[in-house]
Amino acid sequence: MATPSQRLAWAASVVGTTAGERVLEVGCGHGVLAALLAERGAQVLALDRSPTMIAAADRRNRAAVEAGRVRLQxxxxxxxxxxxxxxxxxxSFDVxxxxxxxxxxxxxxxxxVLAxxxxxxxxxxxxxxGTERAVVDAVTRTAADRGLVVRAVHRGRTAPMESAAVELRRAPDRSGPAVPGGS
Known part of the structure; x- marks a missing residue:
């Protein structure tokens, strides 16, 4: 298997999954990030709207799919x-x-779906x-409407271009999605 790109290896380190964590990857492309997260012991559901990309991700992750560590859709x-x-x-990366x-x-x-x-x-x-500021601001605003707050903004000196990541968690006063009709 080819060496993963610097960008996706960096993203996997930012995600920092631990064994047994359930991960939803949105926009998995060729399945590189899914493979890196599964290697760290995560249970990964990887989505991509392209059947061609899912076929490529399946080839890359065949052993993990067969072992039940990766599911693709x-x-x-x-x-x-x-x-x-x-x-x-x-x-997600570039979604x-x-x-x-x-x-x-x-x-x-x-x-x-977030625990x-x-x-x-x-x-x-x-x-x-200006990409970093614009994306961070948009993510911060929209995620805040769902009770998520920025924990950190990470920056990676990756090739062929630098990368950034907004890491969010639920606000301390909110433990999960609202339940309709709940009190």
């Missing part, structure tokens, strides 16, 4: 079958749905000046 986040309990970590016009709907799904005490890592490439 050709689906958008909004249409995915996310059953089976909450996720300890939700991670605009976390900071563009679709963000409120995206964060609604994250809010629904109490869970975390979210939204990583992205710094392709143009």
């Amino acid at each position: 050709a689906s958008t986040l909004l249409e995915a079958d996310l059953g089976g309990g909450p996720f300890d970590v939700v991670v 605009r749905a976390f900071w563009d016009a679709g963000a409120p709907t995206t964060w609604g799904v994250v809010d629904r 109490p005490g869970g975390r979210v890592v939204v990583a992205f490439s710094l392709m143009t000046p």
Whole structure:
């Protein structure tokens, strides 16, 4: 298997999963990050809307899929079958749905599936000046509507371009999604 890109190896270190954690990766592409997280002992559900990318991710992660450490779905986040309990970590790399016009709907799904005490890592490439501030601001605003607060902003000197990641957790006064009709 080829050596993972600096960007995805860096992202895996930022996520920092531990054995047994349940991870939802949104926009998995070729499955490189899913493979790195599974190697650390995480149980990974990796989504990509492209069946071609899921086929590539399946080839890369065949042993982990067969061992039950990685599950793959050709689906958008909004249409995915996310059953089976909450996720300890939700991670994405260069998935605009976390900071563009679709963000409120995206964060609604994250809010629904994130475990109490869970975390979210939204990583992205710094392709143009001002990208970091604009993305961090958009993620911060939209995630705050779901009770998530920025814990840290990480920056990586990765090739071919630098990367950044916004790490979020639930606000201390909020342990999980609101329950309709609950008190």
